[in-house]
Amino acid sequence: MASAASDIGRMARKLASIASLTDAERQAIEALPLTVRIFEPGEDIVRDRDRPSHCCLLLSGWGFRYKVLPDGKRQILSFHIPGDVPDLQSLHLQVMDHSLGVTTTSSVGLIPHEALREMTRRFPGVAAIMWRDTLIDAAIFREWMTGIGRRTAHGRIAHMLCELYLRLHAVGLAEGFRCDLPITQIDIGDALGLSNVHVNRVLQDLRGRGLIMLRGRSLAIEDWSALTKVAEFDPTYLHLVRPRVN
Incomplete structure (x- = not known):
């Protein structure tokens, strides 16, 4: 499975928008293996209760996290743009507690969990930036909750x-x-x-x-x-x- 640096470079660009990357860290990210898949509007990348073995890098198009209640009502939890890895938490949480879909025809790079784990072991600075990314996700959730409530x-x-x-x-x-x-x-x-x-x-x-x-x-x-x-x-x-x- 060959690396596509021009595609996965979107991940490096996203992480560089929230923290500084060294040249070695950027190269390590761009060397990650990925398999590219195309998803159509309304299609799920990963579903609630799935046990994924990879993380999803949005290369083009828009994605969104969501939950569906028993009566069919949908709550969108966040929107995602190219460069985002919206299911990064699946590295540590084995079972998905929400679904991830797309709003438009989207290109998604599937990165094996083990490849991400190996990179973060070799480059703890990247692990820290990925942790920062998940913390910012949490900050966005808090802001959305404040908005919906007040x-x-x-x-x-x-x-x-x-x-x-x-x-x-x-x-x-x-x-x-x-x-x-x-x-x-x-x-x-x-x-x-x-x-x-x-x-x-x-x-x-x-x-x-x-x-x-x-x-x-x-x-x-x-x-x-x-x-x-x-x-x-x-x-x-x-x-x-x-x-x-x-």
């Missing part, structure tokens, strides 16, 4: 848009306050505890106030300062190395 619908949606833009910007996938946004209003509602009708009204209002523009599957933030005020957005919880935006 923010207005306008605040929740504005906050999510600010977060996604900054995360994309940090790995070179957004610029000029414009980025891809391949998620539906239903996805947004399932993530933020809002009805589709409520999401639509809030997005219409944000557009009407000149804060954002949505066209197809793309987002343009027309007034970053005003949007962050609506969101009460403080990017500290993302712990980015360079959180500045443009």
Whole structure:
């Protein structure tokens, strides 16, 4: 199984957005073996109760963690962009307690657990950065929980848009306050505890106030300062190395 450095380099770029990597550490990441698979919209990469033997690196497209209740209601727990390894915890937790799906046709690199374990044994600095990545995941969960529990619908949606833009910007996938946004209003509602009708009204209002523009599957933030005020957005919880935006 050959390594694809150009593909797995996305993982190095993501980790470099939250901590400094040495040349040797970057090379170790880029030498990891991976098998690339294509997943279609609505398809699961890994399911609740699975016992995976690999971690999933998102190479292109968007993914999301989610849970489904017995009555069929879905709660989206997080959105994921290229460079993310959203099931990194499966290195240490044998059974998945949620599912991981994709919102658009996505390319995913499957990295064997044993290869990751061997790399972290040889390069403890990378292990520390991967631990930092899981801690930032937890910080994002806390921020989402605060939003669902205490923010207005306008605040929740504005906050999510600010977060996604900054995360994309940090790995070179957004610029000029414009980025891809391949998620539906239903996805947004399932993530933020809002009805589709409520999401639509809030997005219409944000557009009407000149804060954002949505066209197809793309987002343009027309007034970053005003949007962050609506969101009460403080990017500290993302712990980015360079959180500045443009």
